Amino acid sequence: MFLGIFTGxxxxxxxxxxxxxxxxxxxxxxxxxxxxxxxPLAPLAIGLLIMIAAIAWCVSSVLEGEPxxxxxxxxxxxxxxxxxxxxxxxxxxxxAR
Amino acid sequence: MSDLNNQSETPAxxxxxxxxxxxxxxxxxxxxxxxxxxxxxxxxxxxxxGAASTEESNAHLFTEHDDFPYVVANDYERYHQERTAFxxxxxxxxxxxxxxxxxxxxxxxxxxxxxIGAWDLNDRLNSYSSNSGxxxxxxxxxxxxxxxxxQFASKEHAANVIKRAARHYGAxxxxxxxxxxxxxxxxxxxxxxxxxxxxxDFPFKPKTVIALAIESDYEGMATTPSLVADAVTAEGYARxxxxxYALSSFLRNLGYNAVASGNDLGMxxxxxxxxxxxxxxxxxxxVTYNYGPRVRLMKVYTDLEFVEYDKPKTFGVRxxxxxxxxxxxxxxxxxxxxxxxxxxxxxxxxDASTNNVGVEKWWTDSKKCLQYWNDSNTNCGxxxxxxxxxxxxxxxxxxxxxxxxxxxxxxxxFMREMDIWFGFGDTFDEKAVARFWDPKGRKxxxxx
Numbered sequence: 001m002f003l004g005i006f007t008g009x010x011x012x013x014x015x016x017x018x019x020x021x022x023x024x025x026x027x028x029x030x031x032x033x034x035x036x037x038x039x040p041l042a043p044l045a046i047g048l049l050i051m052i053a054a055i056a057w058c059v060s061s062v063l064e065g066e067p068x069x070x071x072x073x074x075x076x077x078x079x080x081x082x083x084x085x086x087x088x089x090x091x092x093x094x095x096a097r
Numbered sequence: 098m099s100d101l102n103n104q105s106e107t108p109a110x111x112x113x114x115x116x117x118x119x120x121x122x123x124x125x126x127x128x129x130x131x132x133x134x135x136x137x138x139x140x141x142x143x144x145x146x147g148a149a150s151t152e153e154s155n156a157h158l159f160t161e162h163d164d165f166p167y168v169v170a171n172d173y174e175r176y177h178q179e180r181t182a183f184x185x186x187x188x189x190x191x192x193x194x195x196x197x198x199x200x201x202x203x204x205x206x207x208x209x210x211x212x213i214g215a216w217d218l219n220d221r222l223n224s225y226s227s228n229s230g231x232x233x234x235x236x237x238x239x240x241x242x243x244x245x246x247x248q249f250a251s252k253e254h255a256a257n258v259i260k261r262a263a264r265h266y267g268a269x270x271x272x273x274x275x276x277x278x279x280x281x282x283x284x285x286x287x288x289x290x291x292x293x294x295x296x297x298d299f300p301f302k303p304k305t306v307i308a309l310a311i312e313s314d315y316e317g318m319a320t321t322p323s324l325v326a327d328a329v330t331a332e333g334y335a336r337x338x339x340x341x342y343a344l345s346s347f348l349r350n351l352g353y354n355a356v357a358s359g360n361d362l363g364m365x366x367x368x369x370x371x372x373x374x375x376x377x378x379x380x381x382x383x384v385t386y387n388y389g390p391r392v393r394l395m396k397v398y399t400d401l402e403f404v405e406y407d408k409p410k411t412f413g414v415r416x417x418x419x420x421x422x423x424x425x426x427x428x429x430x431x432x433x434x435x436x437x438x439x440x441x442x443x444x445x446x447x448d449a450s451t452n453n454v455g456v457e458k459w460w461t462d463s464k465k466c467l468q469y470w471n472d473s474n475t476n477c478g479x480x481x482x483x484x485x486x487x488x489x490x491x492x493x494x495x496x497x498x499x500x501x502x503x504x505x506x507x508x509x510x511f512m513r514e515m516d517i518w519f520g521f522g523d524t525f526d527e528k529a530v531a532r533f534w535d536p537k538g539r540k541x542x543x544x545x
Binding site: 004009056057060061063064065066067068069072073076 | 316489491492493515518519520521532544
């Protein structure tokens, strides 16, 4: 996996680190450059973090050979995260535009 | 609305964030880093030493006990090896296996050979000691002992040295406890020779018991009940003996009497609980924090006394088992109790002739259990596969186990249901046998 150097779980956690950093930078950018308050930002942040956690869960489940756990993770973790993030994104868009 | 409109205070930087914003962002990033560092557990140490270094961070999940954590009745009577279900089956010549259906996954010629290969290894090392007997193979009682006793610098040092040696020889978990008459067989029984001996025949008076556990293969145990899982059991029995033997030899070379023990001499589960390597469960097996019930247990009896003893530790298995019952539901012979609570004595109508009565537990019917071993041509093990504590060693399961330990009772029922929905703990799963043999994703030449 990945140049034959890293295992799947190592690549996953590296990518999760990248995604988490991008999320925090993005949230900071919205807050400091567009002056978006904590109230509309909170659901977006929570939703994005839930989605990142869901990616961690789902990919790990596939890597450990339990694909059903991965599919269920998409349904019960990723989807609620997506809904919360979408609601947050709408509020943020209304404030920032 | 944005900081870009706030030109009067400071000019905007070319990137669109002014210096004040940049400072805020820096502080924000610093907080995030600090939170990440707090959330992780001594990451450098964890990376250096693996799972063992998580012990300190998990400390709050465990309750240490000064005494044995389950009630033992005042009228408790010591158990005799002759009363085990294995002895009952030997004495009554009930080991009758039907011919397996060799078209069924898990029972093909390859599966049979896999199982026989492992049992052959175990039998060469320890003869029939997995079922009956004592003083057999690597579990023999008489071995040379170095004439001079090594003096350890401290009790703590002695415990550390013993545990490191055990890990070196292949033990996954190690705990040290006092020898306890309650958990030792009052007499030993060899069902093949039809011989009985007592502790008076034993070469020395043990003072300490080192409880050991080795992990069994997850993929293999996912195939229960099958001959692939049987091969895992048998290979485990072989490994039990050589790990315990090596540790006993280590102690003998330090001048102390030591004898390795598998299923003989005493009951492994209470000793393992007393030594703090696991907790009692509904199915009567030890549930460990790292591997759940997917372990094999063995012991080393020694007369070494100058050692730091471990304390029993519980981590919420009892509370979880009260509501879960997945093992009892999965058991094909219905040998596992469906009662909600543990009890000191068996409930009415339960055949306790092979049970160790007078210790708080859930009651299992060992005769029914072994009869199913006969009928299925396997060592079954479906309870181990079905148990929600039986998981691969992946981060998300360690997280869920932490959550389970902290959650109140009613949520355990929800966690049990989620475990089923997420596809864990399936038994009689023919796909699991295919997965065990599947070459996909396996590199046998060291390339991956």
